[in-house]
Amino acid sequence: xxxxxxxxxxxxxxxxxAVLAFLLVPIAAIVPLSFSSGSxxxxxxxxxxxxxxxxxxxxxxxxxxxxxxLTVGACATALSVVLGTLAALGLARERxxxxxxxxxxxxxxxxxxxxxxxxxxxFFLAPLALTATTTGLVLAHTVIAVPFVVVPVLxxxxxxxxxxxxxxxxxxxxxxxxxxxxxxxxxxPAMGSGALFAFAAxxxxxxxxxxxxxxxxxxxxxxxxxxLRDSITPALTAVATILIVCSTAMFLLVQSLQRRxxxxxxxxxx
Amino acid sequence: MVFFVAPLAWLLSLAVREVEVPRAxxxxxxxxxxxxxTQPVPDAAYAALxxxxxxxxxxxxxxxxxxxxxxxxxxxxxxxxxxxxxxxGPDAPRADAAFFAAIDPALAxxxxxxxxxxxxxxVSPYYLLAALDFVxxxxxxxARAPPAQRIYIDVLLRTLGISATVTLLCLLMGFPVALLLxxxxxxxxxxxxxxxxxxxxxxxxxxxxxxxVVLQREGMVNGLLxxxxxxxxxxxxxxNRVGVLVAMTHVLLPFMILPTYSVLKGIDPHYVRAAxxxxxxxxTAFVRVYLPIAAPGIAAGSLMVFILxxxxxxxxxxxxxxxxxxxSYFVAxxxxxxxxxxxxxxxxxxxLLATLALYxxxxxxxxGRTLAVG
Numbered sequence: 001x002x003x004x005x006x007x008x009x010x011x012x013x014x015x016x017x018a019v020l021a022f023l024l025v026p027i028a029a030i031v032p033l034s035f036s037s038g039s040x041x042x043x044x045x046x047x048x049x050x051x052x053x054x055x056x057x058x059x060x061x062x063x064x065x066x067x068x069x070l071t072v073g074a075c076a077t078a079l080s081v082v083l084g085t086l087a088a089l090g091l092a093r094e095r096x097x098x099x100x101x102x103x104x105x106x107x108x109x110x111x112x113x114x115x116x117x118x119x120x121x122x123f124f125l126a127p128l129a130l131t132a133t134t135t136g137l138v139l140a141h142t143v144i145a146v147p148f149v150v151v152p153v154l155x156x157x158x159x160x161x162x163x164x165x166x167x168x169x170x171x172x173x174x175x176x177x178x179x180x181x182x183x184x185x186x187x188x189p190a191m192g193s194g195a196l197f198a199f200a201a202x203x204x205x206x207x208x209x210x211x212x213x214x215x216x217x218x219x220x221x222x223x224x225x226x227x228l229r230d231s232i233t234p235a236l237t238a239v240a241t242i243l244i245v246c247s248t249a250m251f252l253l254v255q256s257l258q259r260r261x262x263x264x265x266x267x268x269x270x
Numbered sequence: 271m272v273f274f275v276a277p278l279a280w281l282l283s284l285a286v287r288e289v290e291v292p293r294a295x296x297x298x299x300x301x302x303x304x305x306x307x308t309q310p311v312p313d314a315a316y317a318a319l320x321x322x323x324x325x326x327x328x329x330x331x332x333x334x335x336x337x338x339x340x341x342x343x344x345x346x347x348x349x350x351x352x353x354x355x356x357x358x359g360p361d362a363p364r365a366d367a368a369f370f371a372a373i374d375p376a377l378a379x380x381x382x383x384x385x386x387x388x389x390x391x392x393v394s395p396y397y398l399l400a401a402l403d404f405v406x407x408x409x410x411x412x413a414r415a416p417p418a419q420r421i422y423i424d425v426l427l428r429t430l431g432i433s434a435t436v437t438l439l440c441l442l443m444g445f446p447v448a449l450l451l452x453x454x455x456x457x458x459x460x461x462x463x464x465x466x467x468x469x470x471x472x473x474x475x476x477x478x479x480x481x482x483v484v485l486q487r488e489g490m491v492n493g494l495l496x497x498x499x500x501x502x503x504x505x506x507x508x509x510n511r512v513g514v515l516v517a518m519t520h521v522l523l524p525f526m527i528l529p530t531y532s533v534l535k536g537i538d539p540h541y542v543r544a545a546x547x548x549x550x551x552x553x554t555a556f557v558r559v560y561l562p563i564a565a566p567g568i569a570a571g572s573l574m575v576f577i578l579x580x581x582x583x584x585x586x587x588x589x590x591x592x593x594x595x596x597x598s599y600f601v602a603x604x605x606x607x608x609x610x611x612x613x614x615x616x617x618x619x620x621x622l623l624a625t626l627a628l629y630x631x632x633x634x635x636x637x638g639r640t641l642a643v644g
Contacts, residue, residue: 016450019443020462023469023523026480029490033483041483111629113581115598116618119605204473206584211606224475228588232482240476251471255464 027244034238041234052238062239065223069203072134072219076141076202081195083142084149085187091150092157103150110147117143118211125212132214140212141202148201149194156190156261157183189261196254200247288396291389294326294335295319298386307384315383316366323354341400341610342385349374397616422600422617429596432514432586433579437526439519440575444526445568451527452534463531470524478588481517482508485589513589518582522575529574533567566635573632577625597621 033041037049056062091103109117121140122131130136160183168178209222220239227236292299297318305312326332332354340347353373371378388396400422447466451459469477484490485507492504507513541563545555583598597617604614 012446012450016447019447019523020465022443023520024465026484026520027469027472027477030476030480030483040488041486111577111625113583113598113621113625115581115583115601116622119601119614119618122605123611200471204475206475207602211602221473221475224479225584225588228475228479228482232479236479237483240473240479243473243476247471247473247476248468251467 030237031241031244034234034241036234039234041232041237052234055235056238056242061218061223062220062235065218065220068134068217069220072137072141072217073199073202075134075138076145077195077199079138079142080145080149080198081191084146084194084198085153085191087146088150088153088157088187091154106150107147109144114144114205114207118208121208122211131212132217134217137209137213137217137219140208141205144205144208145198145201148197149191152190152194152197153187156187160186186264189257189264193254193257193261196250196257200250288338288389290331290334290338291386294329294331295322295386297322302383302387305383305387307380307387309380311367311378311380311383313366316370316378319370320353320357323350324358327351327354327358337609338389338612339382339385341613342388342396343376343379343382346374346376346382349377353377397612398619400613400616425595425597425600426620428594429580432511432518432594432596433576433582435515436518436522436579437572437576439515440523440526441568441572443519444523444530444571448527448530448534451531452537466524466527469520470528474521474584477521478517478585481513481520481589485513485516508589509591511590511594514586514594517585517589518579521585522578525578526571526575529571530564530568533571534564537563570632570635573628573635577628577632580621580625580628 032045034052035048035050036045037047037051038045087102087106091099091106094102118140121136121143125131125136125140128136130139164182164186165178168182169175173181204221205219206221206225209217209219210225213219213222220243224236224239227233295318298315301312301315301318305315323332326335332351336347336350339350353370356373357369367378376382447462451462454462486492487504487506489507491507492501495501496504507516537560542555542560545559546552550558580596581598582596583602586594586596587599597620601614601617601621604610604617
């Protein structure tokens with residue numbers, strides 16, 4: 001491939017640039033619209049204003065939806081970090097057919113279509129009178145969030161030198177001591193990035209929120225979904241812009257966590 | 271785990287279970303035990319049905335059973351309810367064929383009693399057959415549904431078609447980018463990677479909203495094309511198939527680029543160089559050496575995109591028209607709106623089986639590595 005000729009190489013670069021533009025331009029295009037002073041979503045903008053941000057942040061349904069999303073996301077994240085880490089600890093220790101089956105089941109929500117999880121959760125929560133409750137939504141979100149914790153924690157545990165725990169035991173540490181002072185610090189970065197992914201999974205979900213949640217659990221994505229269904233207003237683009245800023249911040253946080261984990265792993269192998 | 275496996279198993283069991291009719295019409299089923307659909311309907315069955323209707327109406331189990339039978343014999347839902355009302359009335363009528371025929375000839379037909387008999391439970395393939403556009407004829411044979419009612423095969427083919435197109439588009443756009451990432455210096459690759467990952471992290475709804483804004487009638491694409499004089503009239507780019515394909519490709523493209531990149535990165539550049547030093551022209555070296563090594567990984571990535579596309583609900587629901595709705599949409603509609611849970615479960619079962627089968631193939635192709643993006 002190094003021998004590609006100048007002309008072809010330029011075309012190739014242009015093509016790739018076009019693909020990347022396809023990925024980024026639509027997202028970027030929505031940002032200026034949110035600062036428009038008019039109420040139509042067309043360029044050129046009639047003028048600049050922050051009125052749509054005032055509308056979104058001034059209270060009402062958008063702020064309420066954000067509150068619901070943050071609450072549900074935080075609860076689902078906490079629950080899935082605890083459950084996911086415990087599951088990963090168990091899976092790292094057990095070998096054999098059963099462990100493989102359990103692992104497949106725990107990771108399955110990553111590939112099973114969300115709509116099936118949502119419908120199943122609906123049927124399951126209905127007889128327990130948990131549909132249209134925050135508890136029900138948190139439980140359903142935990143199902144889709146747990147794999148995002150299990151995968152990185154399990155990887156971190158597998159990279160962990162088993163001699164470390166043995167060394168701790170040889171130095172007289174109780175198993176609990178060894179866990180809290182040796183194992184836990186080593187898997188902390190993985191738990192952190194798992195937690196961020198878990199939060200993102202819950203925060204981004206619409207399908208489960210549509211089926212399981214009631215009028216009191218209108219999450220931000222669900223509010224956006226109905227906004228997109230009816231008529232799209234500049235207020236929606238303001239929400240979208242805020243979300244783009246948040247997700248970019250989250251992304252940079254995850255990147256730095258992963259880099260730190262990689263550096264820690266590199267330091268251990270040295 | 272309890273909250274995932276148990277609900278899913280319960281959901282899938284709904285695809286084959288029959289509860290409504292045995293619960294509401296137990297005596298009728300007993301009366302029909304030895305009856306063959308080719309024989310005339312026994313008088314005892316009418317008497318039992320009248321008894322059952324009165325009791326089921328009192329226990330409010332009749333509505334579910336009537337709805338279930340209505341799927342097979344159109345129109346009996348309301349007439350069954352009426353028969354129950356009249357049979358429960360003060361001047362109790364004679365419980366015979368004439369009574370039912372007067373309300374609705376369908377209620378006195380062998381076809382109706384055959385449907386009751388087939389729904390006797392505990393399991394029946396009715397919903398699964400319906401999901402594949404098959405029906406039972408009154409004599410119990412399996413036949414294709416009348417053309418006007420064949421919708422699910424269409425939906426299934428449409429879902430597969432959209433998914434395949436999206437996968438192909440992702441492959442055509444994603445592979446060159448993944449290849450480029452392996453060829454540039456590491457710093458540049460890191461920077462380009464961020465450009466791929468940023469949309470990946472952006473909320474699905476934000477991205478869908480962006481496409482609605484860009485593709486709408488007064489949107490940027492139409493504005494640009496009008497200004498350039500390429501078109502005279504704004505094109506309809508959204509709420510149709512074009513919108514679905516564009517938006518879904520946009521959402522799924524990072525899922526193609528990321529695994530493909532990790533596969534390509536693992537290929538030793540020495541192979542291609544060795545082919546070159548043996549006299550192969552660059553294109554030949556690429557096609558004969560590089561691609562065969564990369565193929566399983568690329569195929570696994572493509573299958574992953576295909577699987578994800580199969581289950582899509584939000585994007586087609588928002589940017590598609592009525593004729594662009596995929597399988598997920600029908601599962602959701604049957605669950606929440608029409609309450610035909612059996613059919614929702616049967617369609618869901620089809621979807622789950624397709625997903626798992628494809629995943630197994632992808633898993634093998636990728637050499638057993640977990641294809642998790644993250």
